[in-house]
Amino acid sequence: MSEREYDVVIVGAGFAGMYLLHRVRKLGMRARVLEAGSDVGGTWYWNRYPGARCDVESMQYSYQFDDDLQQEWSWSERYSPQPEILKYAQHVSERYDLRRDIDFNTRVTSAAYDEDSARWTLTSEDGEKTVGHYFVMATGCLSAPNWPKIDGLDSFGGPTYHTALWPHEKVDFTGQRVGVIGTGSSAIQSIPHIAREAKHLTVFQRTANYAIPAHNAPLDPEREREIKAHYSEMRARAKTTPGGLDVVYNQDSVHDASSKEQFAAFEHNWQRGGLGFMSAFGDLMMEQSANDIAANFVRDKIRATVNDPATAETLCPKNIIGAKRLCVDIDYFQTYNRENVELIDVSEKPIEAITPSGIRAHGIEHQIDALVIATGFDAMTGALTRVDIRGRGTVPLAERWKDGPSSYLGLAMHDFPNLFTVTGPGSPSVFSNMLPTIEQHVDWIADCLGHAQKNGYKTIEADAEAERVWWAHCQDLGKIGLKTVTDSWYVGANVAGKARVFLPYFGGIPAYFKKCEEVVENGYEGFSFG
Numbered sequence: 001m002s003e004r005e006y007d008v009v010i011v012g013a014g015f016a017g018m019y020l021l022h023r024v025r026k027l028g029m030r031a032r033v034l035e036a037g038s039d040v041g042g043t044w045y046w047n048r049y050p051g052a053r054c055d056v057e058s059m060q061y062s063y064q065f066d067d068d069l070q071q072e073w074s075w076s077e078r079y080s081p082q083p084e085i086l087k088y089a090q091h092v093s094e095r096y097d098l099r100r101d102i103d104f105n106t107r108v109t110s111a112a113y114d115e116d117s118a119r120w121t122l123t124s125e126d127g128e129k130t131v132g133h134y135f136v137m138a139t140g141c142l143s144a145p146n147w148p149k150i151d152g153l154d155s156f157g158g159p160t161y162h163t164a165l166w167p168h169e170k171v172d173f174t175g176q177r178v179g180v181i182g183t184g185s186s187a188i189q190s191i192p193h194i195a196r197e198a199k200h201l202t203v204f205q206r207t208a209n210y211a212i213p214a215h216n217a218p219l220d221p222e223r224e225r226e227i228k229a230h231y232s233e234m235r236a237r238a239k240t241t242p243g244g245l246d247v248v249y250n251q252d253s254v255h256d257a258s259s260k261e262q263f264a265a266f267e268h269n270w271q272r273g274g275l276g277f278m279s280a281f282g283d284l285m286m287e288q289s290a291n292d293i294a295a296n297f298v299r300d301k302i303r304a305t306v307n308d309p310a311t312a313e314t315l316c317p318k319n320i321i322g323a324k325r326l327c328v329d330i331d332y333f334q335t336y337n338r339e340n341v342e343l344i345d346v347s348e349k350p351i352e353a354i355t356p357s358g359i360r361a362h363g364i365e366h367q368i369d370a371l372v373i374a375t376g377f378d379a380m381t382g383a384l385t386r387v388d389i390r391g392r393g394t395v396p397l398a399e400r401w402k403d404g405p406s407s408y409l410g411l412a413m414h415d416f417p418n419l420f421t422v423t424g425p426g427s428p429s430v431f432s433n434m435l436p437t438i439e440q441h442v443d444w445i446a447d448c449l450g451h452a453q454k455n456g457y458k459t460i461e462a463d464a465e466a467e468r469v470w471w472a473h474c475q476d477l478g479k480i481g482l483k484t485v486t487d488s489w490y491v492g493a494n495v496a497g498k499a500r501v502f503l504p505y506f507g508g509i510p511a512y513f514k515k516c517e518e519v520v521e522n523g524y525e526g527f528s529f530g
């Protein structure tokens with residue numbers, strides 16, 4: 001093998017790429033990770049905006065492949081802030097000596113498969129080529145930043161910050177007039193922090209969002225001890241729930257409960273805080289009348305929190321609760337009680353333009369010194385289609401997916417032999433606790449590579465029919481209930497021109513994990529080895 005030729009080339013040094021490197025090393029394979037950033041951490045490397053933190057509880061958002069690792073690491077808060085998760089990623093990279101096999105500051109721009117050698121050649125921005133027998137895109141579901149199409153965006157005279165590309169050095173908004181565009185999770189987390197610092201903050205809201213309080217606090221040492229004593233049991237319980245979270249899901253219909261019982265269940269989940277809010281009843285995402293009860297509960301909370309009735313009404317979401325990703329907040333709605341915070345509703349009429357000194361909406365130019373773009377990501381497919389990936393034939397992946405993606409299990413695609421995706425479209429990923437789901441994908445991929453190695457196979461490829469059937473199943477699941485009724489990044493609606501297709505798998509973690517196991521038990525059903 002030449003110096004730049006490997007058994008496995010992995011793109012991305014987030015939690016997926018790091019663990020995959022660790023796993024394939026154990027198979028005795030030579031691996032290289034190519035990472036655009038200057039360090040490990042993936043999403044936690046890039047998303048450094050003020051207030052960034054995980055909306056899954058710390059004790060559940062960590063690797064579980066090594067009990068020593070999970071026993072030795074201590075989280076300081078119930079919900080970990082981004083710097084602490086980044087430190088954890090750095091700790092993992094040191095503990096398993098990962099950095100020596102990672103090329104940082106290396107953005108891959110293209111990858112081409114050569115049928116004769118059954119190898120992929122990856123080219124990075126600087127023209128360097130890396131060859132791999134296997135190629136894994138461990139590039140995350142929410143990693144390709146989405147910039148809004150607003151006239152004059154480039155003309156703004158002050159600094160512009162995208163939440164997903166936040167500078168590494170502290171951004172100080174003291175004394176400044178700041179404009180924030182967007183009110184998704186990133187905005188909801190950052191707005192309270194920006195408001196505390198800025199002279200004036202103007203938030204431009206196109207769609208109001210539901211947010212459940214985090215009730216964040218220092219991690220209770222007793223709770224930590226208790227979980228660590230029974231960690232594997234908690235992880236096992238989590239794998240039995242739809243979202244892979246150790247939360248008790250009530251399967252009963254909200255309609256079978258009295259108003260008092262409904263209120264008590266929602267209040268209990270509200271006081272507990274976090275993403276488990278929708279676990280109060282089993283049919284909240286199944287029908288409108290059930291969903292309305294949960295939505296009205298949250299709207300009433302917003303009205304009770306925000307002093308100005310008109311602002312409160314603007315902040316009350318009109319759409320289905322849970323159809324867009326639920327947000328978890330710390331003092332988000334309270335922030336609108338501050339004198340220096342102003343909310344501009346751009347739901348009926350979009351922002352007209354960004355000018356050198358402000359944002360124009362409804363004919364009024366709001367003067368700002370700094371602009372924060374919190375408009376999210378080209379979710380689930382963006383990180384894959386932004387690389388010119390060509391498998392068998394010359395049609396790039398982006399072209400093949402112009403009417404929507406297709407994938408077998410979110411792991412592999414026909415016509416792209418020896419290429420795997422971690423948490424690709426058609427996987428539960430974004431509907432689950434991402435870190436354990438990543439681990440399951442990586443384990444599956446590494447086991448599959450081990451199987452090919454043991455049997456002397458040169459190629460692994462998803463069968464066209466298996467992919468077609470799986471993708472059709474994902475689309476059918478998407479049609480159940482209320483998930484696709486609302487425009488969201490789950491269906492690609494947030495990116496201009498993107499095909500409207502249901503991107504994740506909505507069948508829940510237990511069904512998905514079982515399917516992956518069955519595929520293996522049935523001799524890698526739906527895959528062909530050459």
Ligand code: N01
Nearest residue numbers: 053054055148182183184185186187206207325374375376
């Ligand atoms: O992005 P988003 P995000 N004019 O797409 C608005 C994960 N995450 O970065 O809804 C005006 O949710 C857009 O409006 P609309 C989490 O899974 C996790 O906040 O399209 N507004 C929306 O309000 C999350 O769901 C954590 O009408 C415009 C906002 O921008 C996902 O990442 C933390 C606009 C975008 O919201 C994405 O969250 C943060 C325009 N032209 C994020 N274009 C954790 O805690 C867009 N918008 C782990």
